[in-house]
Each structure stands twice: as C-alpha cells, then as structure tokens.
Amino acid sequence: AQTVTQSQPEMSVQEAETVTLSCTYDTSESNYYLFWYKQPPSRQMILVIRQEAYKQQNATENRFSVNFQKAAKSFSLKISDSQLGDTAMYFCALMNRDDKIIFGKGTRLHILP
Amino acid sequence: DTGVSQNPRHKITKRGQNVTFRCDPISEHNRLYWYRQTLGQGPEFLTYFQNEAQLEKSRLLSDRFSAERPKGSFSTLEIQRTEQGDSAMYLCASRPTSGGASNEQFFGPGTRLTVL
Numbered sequence: 133a134q135t136v137t138q139s140q141p142e143m144s145v146q147e148a149e150t151v152t153l154s155c156t157y158d159t160s161e162s163n164y165y166l167f168w169y170k171q172p173p174s175r176q177m178i179l180v181i182r183q184e185a186y187k188q189q190n191a192t193e194n195r196f197s198v199n200f201q202k203a204a205k206s207f208s209l210k211i212s213d214s215q216l217g218d219t220a221m222y223f224c225a226l227m228n229r230d231d232k233i234i235f236g237k238g239t240r241l242h243i244l245p
Numbered sequence: 246d247t248g249v250s251q252n253p254r255h256k257i258t259k260r261g262q263n264v265t266f267r268c269d270p271i272s273e274h275n276r277l278y279w280y281r282q283t284l285g286q287g288p289e290f291l292t293y294f295q296n297e298a299q300l301e302k303s304r305l306l307s308d309r310f311s312a313e314r315p316k317g318s319f320s321t322l323e324i325q326r327t328e329q330g331d332s333a334m335y336l337c338a339s340r341p342t343s344g345g346a347s348n349e350q351f352f353g354p355g356t357r358l359t360v361l
Contacts, residue, residue, distance in 0.1 A: 136287075165348055176248075177288075177336070177352040223287050231276070232301070233350065235287030 138236035153209045155224030172220040249353035266356045270339030280336040
C-alpha cells in the first residue's frame, strides 16, 4: 500500500524565519515522484516543488527546498525567509507510475507577523 | 483566465437529491482527474480520464457516482441520491501528456458540496 504521513498537523513561525515540514511515505515502486502542494485559505492548490525519485539531488525552487532521503522514505520541505503569503495548508504527495496522487493529511502553516 | 475552472463553486442540497458538477480543464490537457477532499484531510483520488476514456475508478466511487468526459474536453461528476457523507470539496485537475510535459497536475478551485 502506498501511504503518505505528515506528522505535524499545525505549525506557526515568525515571519522571516525558516521552517521545516516533515513527510514520510511508503511505496513499493522504484520510480515515483514526490510533491509538496500548497493550498491557501479558500484558494486552489498549487504545486510548490517536485522531486523525481531517481534524482539524488534535492530539488530547490527559490525559498523552497526539500531534503529527500530515499532510503528512509523521507521528504521534508524547508521554507526559508518565510513570508505572510506562505500561510496555507501544505500537502506532501506521492505519485507512482499509475498517475494517481496520494496525499498526506496536510500541515497547516501559520506565518506570524 | 486559462486555468482549470469548476462550476458551481458551492452547492447545498438535501439528502436524496442528485447533483452534477462540471470541470473545464486547461485547453489541450488530455488527462483529467477528480479528487474528493473532506474536512481536515488531504484530497483522495476518485477517477481520471485520458481524453474521453475513463481509465480508472477508485473504490471510493460508489455506484451513486458517475463521471463523464464525452468529448474529451470538459467533464461532469454526478452524485445520485446524495448522502450527508458526500459533503466534501470535489477537486478537478488536469495535465497534458505530450510535448515533453511534466507530470504536474493543475488543480481547479473545487466545488464545495453540503448535503443537509
């Protein structure tokens, strides 16, 4: 069975600080993709960052970076210099070859002014 | 706006009634997906289409649910004899599969269904 687990239901950090969101997953596939999606309040879900499992190098998108530990099946998201606009639900997600995305339950992130 | 659009954005219905939602994907996106998101949970896969062909249905999709994409463009999701447990946000997503496309799925704003 494929599962995605986010152990932090809610987090709060001060603006400009760095925050790390945790995610672990389980899959029997060797080729898969991992994602972090952001869902702002009452707004649609957008992709933050993507990691292909066959790539050892951790993905980076501006202030967002991941720590991908394939052996440990861990995929954490680091947000540097956090901004008020980063306040949202963040979902860790897994996609195998079957093209279906399995989402975690999410982490609600509050950036405090 | 050329993103994924969904209508209606909100639907309130009484138990036992039928409802239909519509999703318009991004133009030329041949894959279209439906997900359901209940309060406090992440989205769960329901079904997806490659053009007009429905490729897979989740076990979550009971016989009361049906989805179509008749011309390979927009899609509809119908729920018959709604139950209170059907109350959720229904999300649609799309992506292209050709032209060097990535596997990113682009999500719509969702349709929030409340069954009284």
